[in-house]
Amino acid sequence: MYKAPRGTSDILPQEQGYWKYVKEKAASLCQLYGYQLLTTPILEDYQLFSRTVAGGTDIVDKEMYTFEDRSGQKLALRAEGTAPVCRAYLEHGLFNLPQPVKLYYIGPVFRYERPQAGRYRQHHQFGYEALGEDDPALDVEVIEMAQQFLLSLGLSEFSIHLNSIGCKLCQPKYREALKQHYSSYTPHLCPDCKIRLVRNPLRLLDCKKASCQKIAETAPKITNYLCPECQAHFHNVQRYLGALGIPFQLNYRLVRGLDYYTRTVFEIEPQEEGAQSALGGGGRYDNLIEQLGGKHTPAVGFATGVERLILNLKRQKIKAPYLPRPVVFIAYLAEEAKIEAIKLAFELRQAGIAAIKATGDKSLKGQLRQANSLGTNYAIIIGEKEIKNQTAVLRDMITNKQKTIPLAKIVSTLKQSQVSK
Numbered sequence: 001m002y003k004a005p006r007g008t009s010d011i012l013p014q015e016q017g018y019w020k021y022v023k024e025k026a027a028s029l030c031q032l033y034g035y036q037l038l039t040t041p042i043l044e045d046y047q048l049f050s051r052t053v054a055g056g057t058d059i060v061d062k063e064m065y066t067f068e069d070r071s072g073q074k075l076a077l078r079a080e081g082t083a084p085v086c087r088a089y090l091e092h093g094l095f096n097l098p099q100p101v102k103l104y105y106i107g108p109v110f111r112y113e114r115p116q117a118g119r120y121r122q123h124h125q126f127g128y129e130a131l132g133e134d135d136p137a138l139d140v141e142v143i144e145m146a147q148q149f150l151l152s153l154g155l156s157e158f159s160i161h162l163n164s165i166g167c168k169l170c171q172p173k174y175r176e177a178l179k180q181h182y183s184s185y186t187p188h189l190c191p192d193c194k195i196r197l198v199r200n201p202l203r204l205l206d207c208k209k210a211s212c213q214k215i216a217e218t219a220p221k222i223t224n225y226l227c228p229e230c231q232a233h234f235h236n237v238q239r240y241l242g243a244l245g246i247p248f249q250l251n252y253r254l255v256r257g258l259d260y261y262t263r264t265v266f267e268i269e270p271q272e273e274g275a276q277s278a279l280g281g282g283g284r285y286d287n288l289i290e291q292l293g294g295k296h297t298p299a300v301g302f303a304t305g306v307e308r309l310i311l312n313l314k315r316q317k318i319k320a321p322y323l324p325r326p327v328v329f330i331a332y333l334a335e336e337a338k339i340e341a342i343k344l345a346f347e348l349r350q351a352g353i354a355a356i357k358a359t360g361d362k363s364l365k366g367q368l369r370q371a372n373s374l375g376t377n378y379a380i381i382i383g384e385k386e387i388k389n390q391t392a393v394l395r396d397m398i399t400n401k402q403k404t405i406p407l408a409k410i411v412s413t414l415k416q417s418q419v420s421k
Contacts, residue, residue: 007113007121018310021320022153026106026126029149033141035102035128040084042108046074052083052260052291063111077110081127081303082260082285083292089131090294099132100299106306119277120307127282127303131289134298136236139264139284140244146268146280146302147246153309154318157271158279160247163254164234165202166226167262168287174225175201185215205253221252230263237264256281260288264300270312279312280304326354328414329371329397331364333383340382344392344410351411372397378417380410 004010011019030037046066065077078084085103088094094101106126113119128145130138143160150158166174178201186194189204193212196203205216226234241248248266256265265283282302289297313320328348332341341357348355356374358367364381371379381393381402392410395402405413 005121007115009120015310017320017323018313019306020323022126022306022309022313023106025149025152026104029145029152030104030128033102033128033145035104035130038085038088038103038105039107040078040081040088040105042078042110043075044078044084044087046076048083048087048292049076049079052086052288053079063113065110065112078108079111080109081105081107081125082129082301083288085127085129085301086131086288086292086294086299089297090289090292095132095289095294095297100130100138101132102128102130104128117311119305123308124306125303126306127301129299129301131299132297134233134284134286136233136264137240139233139237139300140240140246142282142300142302143241143248143266144244144246146266146282146304149304150268150279150309153313155279155309155312155316157316158268159249159271161251161254161267161269162237162241162248163222163251163265164226164230164237164263165222165255165261165265165283166230170222170225170227170230171202174220174222177220177225178202178204181219182215188215200259202255202259205255216253219253223252233263256283260285260291262286268304270315277308279308324354325375325377326356327376328353328355328378328380329367329374329376330355330357330380330382331367331371332358332381333364336387337382337384340387340407341380344380344382344407347411348414351415353411353414368395378414 027037046064049064064079066074068074085105089101104127107124108122109125110122112121115121128142130142147160165171179197182189182193182197182201182204186197188211189197190207190209190212193204193207193209196207204212205219207213207216223234238248254265254267255261256267261283263284263286265281267281268279270279280302282300284298284300286296286298288299289295330341330345332338345355345357356376358370362370368379376397379395379397381395386392386404390407391404392407393402393404394410394413
């Protein structure tokens with residue numbers, strides 16, 4: 001028996017209400033703040049991620065889905081959303097537009113991770129990016145949007161963690177300080193951190209192993225190594241957040257999982273004990289466009305996983321609005337009535353009324369049982385008597401009251417009932 005590949009899942013009809021709810025809230029938020037939808041391909045050039053995400057991170061070293069196509073080009077399934085947005089920004093000359101350019105996206109990303117609650121090998125990411133401006137007020141807008149998005153979903157049990165990881169000027173000194181600190185603990189590091197110590201010291205602070213976290217607790221703080229410009233930027237981010245009354249916690253070990261970040265980084269953590277990882281996160285990535293061959297272009301953004309949001313909605317017992325159900329179910333008795341039911345279903349749908357027609361040779365009782373299970377408001381019953389008189393029985397499925405009306409008035413009667421409800 002075939003099953004969905006490990007780490008992937010089908011989104012069943014009964015789950016679609018949550019997905020529609022999250023997507024509509026995301027689109028509404030972005031429209032409110034002036035962000036426009038951008039859709040990028042699921043396939044990208046492998047180097048787009050290997051150059052921007054960089055080695056020493058799990059995404060490049062362990063998790064990317066890569067292959068060569070028939071022409072020999074090495075491609076990768078989309079591993080994250082920001083690099084494709086930057087590629088599109090360059091490819092289509094969006095740098096010629098008034099800056100900042102504000103874009104958002106929502107779609108699947110693929111990573112070969114160990115599947116667990118809220119973490120899948122195919123998951124869906126919602127994110128937004130503001131490119132072309134280094135104003136710390138834009139960092140705050142991105143954080144504010146993340147907070148407002150979660151609140152609009154009904155999620156309230158979360159905290160915002162904030163840090164600055166500096167720029168190209170101040171990061172080298174901090175990396176050396178980390179190397180010196182960790183070098184005396186080398187025998188106690190996990191295998192991955194022994195590699196990170198050589199290739200990518202900032203990743204040491206991101207390790208989730210308990211032994212490595214203990215070493216990270218006494219590591220030097222990046223804020224002690226920030227250059228004057230980065231210090232001023234981080235000070236203003238905190239000042240503007242305070243002006244908006246947005247609470248946050250300084251977390252000096254927060255570095256995020258991707259190498260392109262600079263200066264401001266933030267994550268939103270659920271407060272529920274034992275909850276699965278962050279609700280989302282982001283930060284500034286002022287060098288990424290330049291890495292892809294463009295001019296120096298400051299930028300900042302945020303991303304979150306849709307599956308993880310839905311998991312937390314369920315944990316906090318927040319129910320998504322029900323999807324609209326069909327208005328009417330058409331039941332019939334005998335072949336001639338079936339033809340009339342087919343015609344009536346077509347007429348109702350042409351009028352914009354959602355209708356389901358019975359199929360097969362079920363009894364009337366069985367057809368009405370189906371109508372009830374579908375949650376339709378009304379059932380229309382057509383039999384030989386109704387055919388002869390050009391009428392139909394209209395039954396209210398909530399009150400079980402019914403009346404006989406002319407077939408010619410079915411559409412107008414149902415439209416009127418929808419208006420009155």
